[in-house]
Each structure stands twice: as C-alpha cells, then as structure tokens.
Amino acid sequence: MANRRAVLKAALVAGTGAIVAACTGGGEGTRTDGGGQAAESRPVAKLTAQPAVDATEAPVRGPVTVQVSDGSLTDVKLTNADGKPVEGSFNADRTAWTSTETLGYGKTYTYAATANGTDGKPVQLTGTFTTLNPKQQIRVTVNPADNAKVGVAMPVSVKFSDDVTNRAEIEKALTMETSQQVEGSWGWLSARQIDFRPKEYWPANTTVDVGAKLYGIDLGGGSYARADVTTKFTIGRNQVVKIHTPDHVMNVYRDGAKIKSYPCSNGLDSDVDRNTPNGTFIVMTREPHAIFDNARYGYTNVNKKWACRISNHGEYIHENQDNAAAIGRANNSHGCVNLLEADAKDYFDSALIGDPVEITGSRLGGPVNSDVMDWLVSWPAWKAKSAL
Known part of the structure; x- marks a missing residue:
C-alpha cells in the first residue's frame, strides 16, 4: 500500500504542476522566447513602398507611393541623392503618401517613413532605390511653338534628335485638344519625325493644345526622351493661294472668296526639272531677303x-523685278513663283506660316522626300503612316 500511495501522490503533484502551467502560460498576444521568457507582440501595421526598397531600374514616370495597412502614416520623407526632399502629399486618412515630383534618370532615392498601427505601436520603413539609367537621352521638339498663330494647313511636327523605333508607344503618348472638332491623324514621315495633320484644313481660329508626354518612355533600344514637350497655338484666318501654272496668275482666297490676283511667272514649261511642282504646299518661312544659289x-x-519658302525642294514665292517682262506672260523661272516687287511685298505682309499654296497645271509632281510633305499624299495614304 505504501508504494501505491507514493505513486498516487506523485501523480497528484504532476497534475497540479500541469494546472499551474496552464494558468501562468503566455496569454493572447504574448509570445515566449526559447528560454521561456515573455516577448512583445509584433506591431500590426505594415508599411509598403513602390518602388520597393532596393529596387533598381525603377521607372521615372509613375509616382512613388508609401502605404500603410492597419495604421496611419505619421511622416514620410523621400530624398534625392543631394538630400533634397521630393514633393508629395498624403491622402485624407493618411494611409498613403504619393509623390508629385518627377524623378530623374539614374538617381538614388532614400525612404524614411513612420506610421502608428491601430495597436498604438510605431513601425518604420527605410532604404533606397535607384531609377533607370537610359542608354541614350534623346531631345524632342514640337512645332508650332507656344502662342504662334499659323495658317490652316499647318501640321504639328514632333521631331527627335536620333532615330526612334517604339513608334506605337510614342504615338499613344501624344495628346491633342482642339477648341473645335477636327478629324485628323498622326503620321510617321521618318524614324525621327511624326506629324499630325487634319483631314481637311484646320477650321479658322481654332486653338490647339499638344502634349508629347514622352519622358520615361522607352523610345526604342534603351533610348529615352530628355523631357516632355508641349505647345499651345492658334490657327489664324483661312487664306489659300491657288496657282494654275499655265495661267501666269497667283490668286489669293480668304474664306473661299478671291481677294487678290497677282501676275506671276512660274517654272519654265519646256524643262520638267524646272517646272513649279504640282501639289499642296505650305508657307514654311517668311524672309524679307533670301539668297539663292x-x-x-x-x-x-x-x-x-x-x-x-513653300518647299524643301527649293521653291519660293518671291519678288523678281529683274524678270518683270515675263511676269504675267510666260513661265521661265527655275521653279519659283516670281512676282513684281510691290505685289510680292503685299502678299508677304498677308502671309502666315502654314498657309496652304495649291499648285496645278505643271508636269512635275510634288517632291516626296521633303520633311514637309503632309499635304502631298492622299488622306488614306496619310492615315496609313500611323503606327496605331
């Protein structure tokens, strides 16, 4: 019996120990370390960033964001390599911070963010990321320039300082807003130029707002635009020059009504190479004095x-008082439209860059190797130049 009581007592002691252990063990939200010591629970808030810490080749176009779940942000700093802060703002409930400043190529940025969780415990996010570093940075320009007033045939031209290949993505990034409804299309004239022209001439007095938001877009082969470019310009009055070369007359129309007729001499009829070419051209430059060679x-x-100047093929409308005997009577120029001095000055004063000049009656077709050939092709052919 003594042995049985000893066993029973031992069992009771063991049972009592088990009960004590159950009553004094870790409660809800409490952990124990390997030595049986109590450890603090982890904060419930979680901080995340985009781009992530240690990211490389991060895009420069999209905003940087810092977000917290189960908490609210108390402070977010994003600094550039010079230690200057990047501008940004919080949302209404301070669960997200978004940058409002464009990032630079090939730069390192540093995070320092803090938040308080719904459990009252703070969390931090620190670290760096680097942005993409282009193989080449290409200069982009757009024409017409800001605040220009141009003629109704003026194309919008976006040019690149080197060849680009990612044509569809580039074209998607081009935007246009007009004060009057206009049907038109972008068309690639070369690996360095894309133009927009309307199907018909622009409506007079239209305001045009163009954006080439190309910064941060791969233009092809690892080349990127140096910067976005924009322009806002106005279409002027509707003025069209019409020349039927056998008539030796240059007519000027405003809103469809003839307002001026000037006698002229055009390219020599007997030599096709000296003909003033057929086609719809635009006034490209206005030069009080021009040197011809x-x-x-x-x-x-x-x-x-x-x-x-009306083409890159070499044709101009200009004064040639030395050829007065032929003006209005015969075509004998080397391709230019010759006017008497007073008439040339009168027309010059009325002209805008982008005014259309329609020439017919010649045996010479329009040049197709010019960078201003937008109106020398049919509308279906022009639309086919789009990459979209």
Missing part, C-alpha cells in the same frame, strides 16, 4: 526680296 543653272548669291 544654283550652280547647276549658273547663278550664285542672288538676293531677292519678300520671299516665302
């Missing part, structure tokens, strides 16, 4: 007044 035909350094 053509070694093929034996003249250099010829100064003419009131010159409006």
